[in-house]
Amino acid sequence: MEALVTDNPRQMTLTDVPPPGEPGEGQLLLDVDAAGICGSDYGLYLGKHPLSNYPMIQGHEFCGTVRKLGPGCSGRVPVGHRVAVEPLIGCGECYPCSVGRYNCCTNLKLLGVHKPGGFQETLVVDEKLVHDVGDLPADIAAFAEPMTIALQAVKRAGVSNREQVYVIGAGPIGQAIILASLWHGARVAVSDLVEHRLERARSIGAELALNAKDTVAEKIAQWTDGRGPVVVIDATGVPAVIRSAIDIVAAAGRIVTVGISTSDVPLPIATMIRKELTIFASRNSMQMFPEAIRAVQHYRNEVAKLVTQRIGLSEVRDTIELALERPDIVEKAVVVFERAGD
Ligand SMILES: [Zn+2]
Ligand SMILES: [Zn+2]
Structure with missing residues (x-):
């Protein structure tokens, strides 16, 4: 073989x-x-x-x-x-x-x-x-694993109904996090540098998809009536981006880091305490496959839009x-x- x-x-x-x-x-x-x-x-x-x-x-x-x-x-x-x-x-x-x-x-x-x-x-x-996986086609069923990663991140933050979630990075994991957030009833904004990814993010249900070169912090503030999103999930692993999440997130908000970096991020302790932030790391997933498969079944048309190559x-x-x-x-x-x- x-x-x-x-x-x-x-x-x-x-x-x-x-x-x-x-x-x-x-x-x-x-x-x-x-x-x-x-x-x-x-x-x-x-x-x-x-x-x-x-x-x-x-x-x-x-x-x-x-x-x-x-x-x-x-x-x-x-x-x-x-x-x-x-x-x-x-x-x-x-x-x-x-x-x-x-x-x-x-x-x-x-x-x-x-x-x-x-x-x-x-x-x-x-x-x-x-x-x-029931009747899922093979190329779609293979997305169950990335969906578990996304659900783990969303559940770490305890995302719930109508909360505004800002996802940073619209690669496959960022896109899966958009779907996992929608699955949990959230409203979602996302940013990325790649325009095609933003189009895909809009097509799968992101309310707001912003080019990271743009005035993102300002637009996210408008989207949340100045409060900031209650949850920010980083799927980039870029230190400066993770640092910016601390400024963008709402007071009493939650941040989840999924994107990996080997560099350190300086922590602005005064801001973190003023906002009383909770910061979660999220790694792999635990016992998430049954729910991930249900989510992929529900969003099978959206997942199909993310599969750009079958080889x-x-x-x-x-x-x-x-x-x-x-x-x-x-x-x-x-x-x-x-x-x-x-
Ligand atoms: Zn992977
Ligand atoms: Zn062990």
């Missing part, structure tokens, strides 16, 4: 590898149907991600069809059903795992990062990691290179596996 192996920075080889063996205790065998390419895959491919190590089969946003159940499976998802795969494997022993927060396990393993992921035709995974395994490398150069052209690229008989 074919697997796409990242051998070295900027090098991916389509390789013929032996198919996985029989599923073991509590495991099942999947044919991969589709696998999204994530921003973090760009970093892994470039060798710039802290967790880059080679050789690696990337792909942590994927869905597949169950082909065989191993011994001891509950049969919760029968053979022939399509499932989204939760890529997180907590150690079960550290403090976060002991309180159910395996998403920030101190020894977390991720499919597609530490263990082989979805950029291959077939794999064996634990039954507890799979979630039935084969052999095109992943060129697509990542294109995405790095032209973020306006590539929003969410998805590898779709075509099989005879499907």
Whole structure:
């Protein structure tokens, strides 16, 4: 069977590898149907991600069809059903795992990062990691994972009905956060530098989509009658942008950081105390797949607008290179596996 192996920075080889063996205790065998390419895959491919190590089969946003159940499976998802795969494997022993927060396990393993992921035709995974997606098409079902990331951020902030949420950054995660905020009844504004992304954000339901080159702080203040948005969610990881969120957010507001940066952000303590802000970090997601799948089912037409490329395994490398150069052209690229008989 074919697997796409990242051998070295900027090098991916389509390789013929032996198919996985029989599923073991509590495991099942999947044919991969589709696998999204994530921003973090760009970093892994470039060798710039802290967790880059080679050789690696990337792909942590994927869905597949169950082909065989191993011994001891509950049969919760029968053979022939399509499932989204939760890529997180907590150690079960550290403090976060002991309180159910395996998403920030101190020894977390991720499919597609530490263990082989979805950029291959077939794999064996634990039954507890799979979630039935119903009738969702493969390229849309692969968006369940990014939706879990978005829901985690939205739930960290406790976004509720009619609250005004300002999302900074309209890449795929920013777009997913827009949908997750709408799903929780919020009104949403967003900003980005890329005009195409702003158009997509408007088309999926953002009330206000602002070019970051514009007078964003002023327009956001107008949108909120001068109060500021009660929730600001950063999906850029740009230190200056995160810093600006502290000025823009409403007093008594909440900020969530999802975008990753390796740089520090100076904290204006006086402003934070004057506003009595709450700042949440949000990492991966925990127990969010069932709700994410319901949200993707509800917003399937919107998600379809975000999938800008449907490609084969052999095109992943060129697509990542294109995405790095032209973020306006590539929003969410998805590898779709075509099989005879499907
Ligand atoms: Zn991802
Ligand atoms: Zn753990």
